[in-house]
Amino acid sequence: MKRRNDDLWHLVAAEYALGLLRGPARRRFERMREQDAYFCAFADEWERRIGSVAAGFREVDPSPDLWRRIARETVEPEERRRPAPLWGRGDFWRGVAAAGLAAAAALLIYVAVPGDRPAPSGPEQVAVLRNDAAEETFVVTLDADRREVRVRVVGDAAVPPGRVLELWALGPEGAPRSLGLLPPGMVATLAVAPYEAQRFPQVSAVAVSLEPTGGSPGAGPSGPVLYRGGVLPLR
Amino acid sequence: MVQEHYSMEEIVAACAARDQAAFRDLYDRTAGRLMAVAMAILHRRDWAEEALQDAYVNVWRHAASYDPARGTAMTWLMAIVRYRALSLRERLAREGRWQADDDAAAVPDPAPSPFEAAVRANAAEALRLCLEDLDDNQRTAVQLAFVRGYTHMELAEVLGHPLGTVKSWVRRGLMRLRECLANEAA
Numbered sequence: 390m391k392r393r394n395d396d397l398w399h400l401v402a403a404e405y406a407l408g409l410l411r412g413p414a415r416r417r418f419e420r421m422r423e424q425d426a427y428f429c430a431f432a433d434e435w436e437r438r439i440g441s442v443a444a445g446f447r448e449v450d451p452s453p454d455l456w457r458r459i460a461r462e463t464v465e466p467e468e469r470r471r472p473a474p475l476w477g478r479g480d481f482w483r484g485v486a487a488a489g490l491a492a493a494a495a496l497l498i499y500v501a502v503p504g505d506r507p508a509p510s511g512p513e514q515v516a517v518l519r520n521d522a523a524e525e526t527f528v529v530t531l532d533a534d535r536r537e538v539r540v541r542v543v544g545d546a547a548v549p550p551g552r553v554l555e556l557w558a559l560g561p562e563g564a565p566r567s568l569g570l571l572p573p574g575m576v577a578t579l580a581v582a583p584y585e586a587q588r589f590p591q592v593s594a595v596a597v598s599l600e601p602t603g604g605s606p607g608a609g610p611s612g613p614v615l616y617r618g619g620v621l622p623l624r
Numbered sequence: 625m626v627q628e629h630y631s632m633e634e635i636v637a638a639c640a641a642r643d644q645a646a647f648r649d650l651y652d653r654t655a656g657r658l659m660a661v662a663m664a665i666l667h668r669r670d671w672a673e674e675a676l677q678d679a680y681v682n683v684w685r686h687a688a689s690y691d692p693a694r695g696t697a698m699t700w701l702m703a704i705v706r707y708r709a710l711s712l713r714e715r716l717a718r719e720g721r722w723q724a725d726d727d728a729a730a731v732p733d734p735a736p737s738p739f740e741a742a743v744r745a746n747a748a749e750a751l752r753l754c755l756e757d758l759d760d761n762q763r764t765a766v767q768l769a770f771v772r773g774y775t776h777m778e779l780a781e782v783l784g785h786p787l788g789t790v791k792s793w794v795r796r797g798l799m800r801l802r803e804c805l806a807n808e809a810a
């Protein structure tokens with residue numbers, strides 16, 4: 390994609406990545422970057438360049454207690470806090486299984502016969518996610534073999550500016566696990582870690598929550614859960 | 625425990641999935657390098673560690689926002705640490721605790737700079753060649769911005785030239801650098 394003023398925007402992106410843009414100019418470019426792949430690509434390119442320089446620095450060991458300080462703010466509180474928050478409430482996943490399974494069955498053909506893809510080599514699971522008005526909005530396929538989640542938008546999934554949609558899997562652990570942020574567009578494929586893919590067979594439901602840019606700041610959804618659906622094996 | 629053969633990208637994805645062992649592994653693998661990035665900007669260990677702590681907490685919270693299509697996990701981590709270090713320095717400056725010259729490292733070094741050492745070690749040959757293409761003022765200004773993360777104001781102070789002059793060195797330097805890198809890649 391080529392636009393006018395490429396040179397100018399390259400320069401702004403470079404100054405942004407270097408930290409030379411300050412105050413409102415910085416925030417303005419940050420927003421442009423989040424909302425427009427054109428600016429994003431420029432900033433990414435300069436971050437890679439800056440990173441390649443920093444990669445050659447001689448390593449400096451931080452003091453041994455730095456990890457403790459980080460752990461106190463990250464992994465430890467999560468251990469202590471569990472269980473209870475939003476997703477622990479009885480009504481949170483209410484109706485997911487029944488409504489989701491029916492919808493999934495109705496849409497099976499739609500998902501299973503895309504025509505242009507070879508047949509799946511292993512078990513896949515599918516979930517149809519509905520909004521509060523029970524309108525089908527997303528079809529989500531969990532593919533453990535390919536370690537990916539495929540998402541197709543089948544209804545109206547408008548996102549307010551400055552917000553993102555985050556996809557969650559609910560398994561036997563009780564707490565939802567993030568599968569990633571949904572990029573804009575009708576179809577998306579999210580790669581997942583091997584650890585996550587191994588857990589797919591235990592996933593019973595999938596949900597999408599509305600989150601601030603960058604995703605939920607916590608371990609579970611921080612915003613409202615807008616779409617949800619139960620998981621059904623595809624074969 | 626996370627196994628050695630997982631890539632950094634897979635480890636970040638595991639962090640997004642709230643895998644605590646993966647997070648510890650990520651820290652062990654990257655803290656030394658990221659500490660160097662923070663030290664280049666903040667010069668003092670205690671400040672660098674503060675920036676690092678802030679960065680890792682954010683990495684844990686926002687691991688899901690990492691997109692492998694946009695660059696390596698290491699580039700992503702370095703950008704986070706860099707932005708955190710820069711904003712900490714901005715805060716220190718606001719509180720009157722930071723001075724661009726509170727460390728000998730702040731003055732341009734006639735010996736091979738960490739930048740030059742870095743690009744050589746890294747075999748980022750194109751970048752080095754393209755830097756040589758810049759005139760002396762542009763090169764010094766761009767190097768200090770890359771390595772030290774200096775603001776325009778700090779560059780003006782350190783280089784002893786007016787703000788407007790230094791700004792245009794940086795701009796012209798960056799534009800020529802990009803043109804040159806684009807030609808090298810072609």
